[in-house]
Amino acid sequence: xxxxxxxxxxxxxATLLYDxxxxxxxxxxxxxxxxxxxxxxLGCAQLLCSLLxxxxxxxxxxxxxxxxxxxxQTDDTVAVPEGHYAxxxxxLTIVPNRNMILLALAGAWAISTKSDAIAYAAxxxxxxxxxxxxxxxxxxxxxALHLADWHSVAIVRPYISLTKADIVRRGITLGVPYQHxxxxxxxxxxxxxxxxTCTERRxxxxxxxxxxxxxxxxx
Amino acid sequence: xxxxxxxxxxxxxATLLYDxxxxxxxxxxxxxxxxxxxxxxLGCAQLLCSLLxxxxxxxxxxxxxxxxxxxxQTDDTVAVPEGHYAxxxxxLTIVPNRNMILLALAGAWAISTKSDAIAYAAxxxxxxxxxxxxxxxxxxxxxALHLADWHSVAIVRPYISLTKADIVRRGITLGVPYQHxxxxxxxxxxxxxxxxTCTERRxxxxxxxxxxxxxxxxx
Numbered sequence: 001x002x003x004x005x006x007x008x009x010x011x012x013x014a015t016l017l018y019d020x021x022x023x024x025x026x027x028x029x030x031x032x033x034x035x036x037x038x039x040x041x042l043g044c045a046q047l048l049c050s051l052l053x054x055x056x057x058x059x060x061x062x063x064x065x066x067x068x069x070x071x072x073q074t075d076d077t078v079a080v081p082e083g084h085y086a087x088x089x090x091x092l093t094i095v096p097n098r099n100m101i102l103l104a105l106a107g108a109w110a111i112s113t114k115s116d117a118i119a120y121a122a123x124x125x126x127x128x129x130x131x132x133x134x135x136x137x138x139x140x141x142x143x144a145l146h147l148a149d150w151h152s153v154a155i156v157r158p159y160i161s162l163t164k165a166d167i168v169r170r171g172i173t174l175g176v177p178y179q180h181x182x183x184x185x186x187x188x189x190x191x192x193x194x195x196x197t198c199t200e201r202r203x204x205x206x207x208x209x210x211x212x213x214x215x216x217x218x219x
Numbered sequence: 220x221x222x223x224x225x226x227x228x229x230x231x232x233a234t235l236l237y238d239x240x241x242x243x244x245x246x247x248x249x250x251x252x253x254x255x256x257x258x259x260x261l262g263c264a265q266l267l268c269s270l271l272x273x274x275x276x277x278x279x280x281x282x283x284x285x286x287x288x289x290x291x292q293t294d295d296t297v298a299v300p301e302g303h304y305a306x307x308x309x310x311l312t313i314v315p316n317r318n319m320i321l322l323a324l325a326g327a328w329a330i331s332t333k334s335d336a337i338a339y340a341a342x343x344x345x346x347x348x349x350x351x352x353x354x355x356x357x358x359x360x361x362x363a364l365h366l367a368d369w370h371s372v373a374i375v376r377p378y379i380s381l382t383k384a385d386i387v388r389r390g391i392t393l394g395v396p397y398q399h400x401x402x403x404x405x406x407x408x409x410x411x412x413x414x415x416t417c418t419e420r421r422x423x424x425x426x427x428x429x430x431x432x433x434x435x436x437x438x
Contacts, residue, residue, distance in 0.1 A: 140363035
């Protein structure tokens, strides 16, 4: 199987990259700068691929930013909310149509490299706030991608039944260097520890009974 | 109704832009530089929008080019084929996953501007060679877009039952300045008259009994 992995540089996609690489699958990784607030995670993506010897493409699409107004992740006038994902304010972190854009770009590269599938690290915990993490969204998009070319490309989500804690457990057995992953929405010198994704990351490591090797602002 | 029109600057999308603008719909137009062989049509798109006073966004995504290898439109190592669309060589002009990428980007802008629909100028003549012009591809993608956000965006294709000649007839009654549209795949000083899209354009004007105001290389 030949895969294109959608690699943000966060802990989930990093784990997936290691997973597929260790299965000796043919893997290419795609990261996209879509004008997000910071590019800390993209640096991690690049480093992980060079550690593994995986072909990596980092595409500069920062020109997209004007299309993505209103999200704290792509619009400097909107502050990053703090707290847990269940909170209404977390909706501010939704980037309009992000998943369709990422999968469309990965689909293009998959078609031109005659890859079999796009792999991405959707998991059991990430559907609550984000409309484009819903199962039925992905099913419809997978159907569209299947029809987008004469050569058919699938979408696979190996972690769809795993929680974030399960992913950490798996990553530890795979030897994922989590110190070289980035989750925080804010992009400071160290992880803030308070935004939605920091909150989830800390919980995941705690539930997995493991110490998160990244540094946090407080404690 | 609030629309995002996918505007290439070719004759079909130019006609659609004039059509919606004259229906006094709220219209924004999106054009994308995805690293195509030439940008003649993007200049046309810009001019048409300024003539109509329509908000236009031209997004520079030329960084996409490395993902789109193998197409004559985005890969300098592949020559533009000549002749009619029915020919096998025309498959070289397929840009991998282009329609999904364009619709995904238009979808993002539609979501962030709370528009009701994306309008694009698919027509009855353009499904033969391009897999992502097939009805079932668009249906699946429309379903995905409907689910991509809490605010639902539709995809409309007002010309899906029209031939290219029908579009020319309609455009003439709307007063579309076809001299400010660009179709030729090659992007020279004038239209080559021989590539697939020039061939179709000439046929369309001939069938509509009208003179095409653009200049062609020979005659």
